[in-house]
Amino acid sequence: MPSPFQGIDIASSALSAFNQGLNVTGNNIANVNTPGYSEEQASFQGVVNSNGSQPGFLALGNGVTLSSVNRVRNLYLDSQMNSVSSSLGQTNSLLGGSQQIQSQFNEPGPSGVQSSLDSFFNSWSALAANPSNAGLLSQVQQSGETLASRVRDTYANLSTLQSQNTQQIQSTITQIQGLANQVSTLNKQILSAQTSGAQPNQLEDQRTQALQQLSGLVDINVQTSSTGEAIVYVNQFNLVNSTEATKFPTNFNSTTSQVTDANGTYDIRSGQLAGLMQNSQAITSNQTQLDALANTLRTSVNSIEKTGINGLGNPGQNFFNDASPQTGAINFDLDPAVIANPEVISAGTTGSSGDGTLALSISQVNTQVQASLGNQSINSYYQNIVSTVGTQVQSYQNQQSTQNALQGQVTQQIQSTSGVNLDEEMTAMLKYQQSYQAAAKALNIADQTVQDLISMVQ
Amino acid sequence: MRISTGYQYTSWTQNIDATTQNLYNLEEQLSSGKKISKPSDDPYGTTQSLNMTSLSSALTQYNSNLNTAKSYLTAADSGLNDASNLTQQAYSLAVEAASSTTDQTGRAAIVDQVTQMESSLLSIANSRGPNGDYIFGGQKTSSPPFTLTGNTLTYNGDANSMNVSAGPNQTVCMNVPGGGVFDKLYSQLEQFKTDLQGGGTGTISTIDIQNLQTMNQQLSQIQGDVGARLQNVATWTNQNTLRITELTADISNYTDVNYAQVATQYQAAQIAYQAALEVTASAQKFSLMNYIQ
Numbered sequence: 105m106p107s108p109f110q111g112i113d114i115a116s117s118a119l120s121a122f123n124q125g126l127n128v129t130g131n132n133i134a135n136v137n138t139p140g141y142s143e144e145q146a147s148f149q150g151v152v153n154s155n156g157s158q159p160g161f162l163a164l165g166n167g168v169t170l171s172s173v174n175r176v177r178n179l180y181l182d183s184q185m186n187s188v189s190s191s192l193g194q195t196n197s198l199l200g201g202s203q204q205i206q207s208q209f210n211e212p213g214p215s216g217v218q219s220s221l222d223s224f225f226n227s228w229s230a231l232a233a234n235p236s237n238a239g240l241l242s243q244v245q246q247s248g249e250t251l252a253s254r255v256r257d258t259y260a261n262l263s264t265l266q267s268q269n270t271q272q273i274q275s276t277i278t279q280i281q282g283l284a285n286q287v288s289t290l291n292k293q294i295l296s297a298q299t300s301g302a303q304p305n306q307l308e309d310q311r312t313q314a315l316q317q318l319s320g321l322v323d324i325n326v327q328t329s330s331t332g333e334a335i336v337y338v339n340q341f342n343l344v345n346s347t348e349a350t351k352f353p354t355n356f357n358s359t360t361s362q363v364t365d366a367n368g369t370y371d372i373r374s375g376q377l378a379g380l381m382q383n384s385q386a387i388t389s390n391q392t393q394l395d396a397l398a399n400t401l402r403t404s405v406n407s408i409e410k411t412g413i414n415g416l417g418n419p420g421q422n423f424f425n426d427a428s429p430q431t432g433a434i435n436f437d438l439d440p441a442v443i444a445n446p447e448v449i450s451a452g453t454t455g456s457s458g459d460g461t462l463a464l465s466i467s468q469v470n471t472q473v474q475a476s477l478g479n480q481s482i483n484s485y486y487q488n489i490v491s492t493v494g495t496q497v498q499s500y501q502n503q504q505s506t507q508n509a510l511q512g513q514v515t516q517q518i519q520s521t522s523g524v525n526l527d528e529e530m531t532a533m534l535k536y537q538q539s540y541q542a543a544a545k546a547l548n549i550a551d552q553t554v555q556d557l558i559s560m561v562q
Numbered sequence: 563m564r565i566s567t568g569y570q571y572t573s574w575t576q577n578i579d580a581t582t583q584n585l586y587n588l589e590e591q592l593s594s595g596k597k598i599s600k601p602s603d604d605p606y607g608t609t610q611s612l613n614m615t616s617l618s619s620a621l622t623q624y625n626s627n628l629n630t631a632k633s634y635l636t637a638a639d640s641g642l643n644d645a646s647n648l649t650q651q652a653y654s655l656a657v658e659a660a661s662s663t664t665d666q667t668g669r670a671a672i673v674d675q676v677t678q679m680e681s682s683l684l685s686i687a688n689s690r691g692p693n694g695d696y697i698f699g700g701q702k703t704s705s706p707p708f709t710l711t712g713n714t715l716t717y718n719g720d721a722n723s724m725n726v727s728a729g730p731n732q733t734v735c736m737n738v739p740g741g742g743v744f745d746k747l748y749s750q751l752e753q754f755k756t757d758l759q760g761g762g763t764g765t766i767s768t769i770d771i772q773n774l775q776t777m778n779q780q781l782s783q784i785q786g787d788v789g790a791r792l793q794n795v796a797t798w799t800n801q802n803t804l805r806i807t808e809l810t811a812d813i814s815n816y817t818d819v820n821y822a823q824v825a826t827q828y829q830a831a832q833i834a835y836q837a838a839l840e841v842t843a844s845a846q847k848f849s850l851m852n853y854i855q
Contacts, residue, residue, distance in 0.1 A: 226623040458703035494601025523566020
């Protein structure tokens with residue numbers, strides 16, 4: 105005969121289990137807004153009667169127990185999310201960087217380099233028609249100064265962007281290290297929790313979150329070890345191993361998109377870090393093009409000017425400052441003598457007051473093909489720089505749009521599997537509440553039967 | 563597909579974000595009047611706009627140059643006209659002097675007239691243009707090109723052209739170097755005077771009349787050339803003006819907002835934004851919690 109108290113045992117096991125069920129539901133509701141939270145599900149198991157294997161006994165169960173609280177998570181979706189986050193992180197960096205480069209150019213409009221190129225060459229054209237006019241000589245000097253300063257300033261602003269970008273790279277590396285350390289700490293905490301028999305659902309959620317954030321910064325490959333630790337690789341570099349987080353290399357090379365430490369060189373292919381390194385390349389490329397533009401302006405105008413004689417009767421001299429080798433856009437300016445006195449500008453070869461032959465030649469330079477600009481004219485070379493910058497921004501905008509949509513899809517799928525739905529939780533609460541009520545009623549009745557039994561024997 | 567509560571809110575927020583962004587972009591266009599505020603708005607359009615603006619400003623400069631050329635050539639034309647009249651007058655006097663009806667007294671009177679002509683010629687030869695330049699000295703425009711030493715008019719200028727840009731591959735020469743023209747005419751007038759004073763009608767009829775006839779032709783030719791250049795100046799100025807008008811319209815097509823179009827798009831964007839807001843507000847009302855007692 106079964107124990108008279110078995111009814112009480114069974115009912116109280118139910119009360120305990122359903123109470124815990126309510127707690128699990130409560131926890132889900134509490135964490136509805138927690139980022140990265142995976143819905144928990146209570147898993148109940150019937151308790152087996154230890155006497156149930158003996159012959160003659162009916163197989164009565166012995167109540168219910170909460171066997172586990174499972175975290176509902178699709179690991180494949182998590183790894184997809186990491187890869188999408190890397191791409192998105194890279195594109196966001198690229199878009200931001202290219203937009204900043206674009207805003208240094210001020211085109212189209214009256215404040216950009218194109219407008220100053222136009223004014224500069226038109227001023228020579230005007231001088232050719234009235235070669236000894238002091239006002240027109242002054243105009244050539246001033247429009248030259250404007251052109252030089254716009255080219256110089258654009259270059260300087262790009263240099264500032266470059267150093268800001270470098271700082272961002274350094275801070276990204278710091279963030280990567282921080283997240284790697286976090287993952288390693290969580291690895292240890294999860295291992296010790298599992299060893300002591302607990303189910304560290306929240307810790308695992310936190311680790312998944314940290315890995316997702318890390319993937320936005322740099323492309324990672326996550327593997328799970330046999331003991332459940334997350335092993336993280338960044339291409340050839342082992343960032344987190346089974347015992348610790350290693351030191352992420354702080355030496356970087358933006359030209360090759362690599363980081364280096366004493367043990368080797370590692371590629372960075374995606375994530376914010378890759379995007380920032382590509383930004384650095386883009387800034388350098390634009391600066392190199394401005395250098396070519398400045399040097400071509402220097403060479404073409406100076407070489408014509410030096411064949412002349414100015415209105416003071418002196419041999420023609422450099423219009424733009426020159427040095428050997430040429431210094432590009434960084435200090436592109438007029439020759440100091442021209443800044444001091446526009447009358448040293450030569451309009452012609454003879455020094456005669458009506459000789460504007462050189463001014464005429466110079467006025468035609470901006471549409472002539474230049475070998476130093478890859479056989480493009482100054483005008484089309486510059487316009488190409490601007491159009492490339494604009495096209496880059498447009499293309500990154502489209503990429504961002506696509507990748508945002510992709511990330512949205514993966515998010516939706518993850519949320520569909522692991523997200524908390526309040527209506528569902530409400531229903532679960534009703535279920536546990538009613539079950540609890542029923543179990544409490546059962547306990548009451550079981551208690552009554554025991555009391556009846558006891559009072560029978562009095 | 564199972565929808566979590568968190569995802570519902572995320573998707574409402576994203577929709578409101580997207581419609582707000584679109585609305586903002588259209589508002590910017592309407593208030594600035596510009597379709598292109600940065601190259602990424604339309605990279606191709608930006609290149610076209612830069613190129614056309616460059617060309618348009620160059621054309622404006624060409625027309626300014628052509629205007630300068632016009633005043634130079636007009637001044638030259640006027641001077642040459644005066645010289646031509648002078649030559650014809652001398653020619654008539656030569657014919658008169660060579661005729662048998664004129665006696666030495668008459669010829670002496672003609673000498674006085676020729677002396678006066680020489681003086682006018684000097685002043686014509688050293689004509690100045692509208693900005694004070696000496697126009698008949700080639701490129702030497704800052705000092706008088708012709709100087710009188712005794713009875714000889716010497717040319718101190720050069721034979722160089724003053725060329726100005728009239729178009730992308732076009733130049734026009736705006737001056738007429740006076741060397742070999744006014745000094746030659748002056749020496750012919752001197753010769754005439756000498757022959758008049760000498761009394762020999764023979765040389766007057768053979769040499770002087772011949773000289774003055776040839777000089778007349780030469781001046782006509784030069785004037786014809788100047789007239790042709792003035793014609794070109796007028797034609798090119800017109801062409802450039804027309805081209806500038808075309809370019810202005812083209813640039814506007816690329817860079818300026820088509821108000822009717824954008825206003826319509828704006829209305830649609832407002833409706834989309836409103837719809838996103840209304841959906842969010844009304845969907846939030848439904849929850850199981852409202853129905854549980």
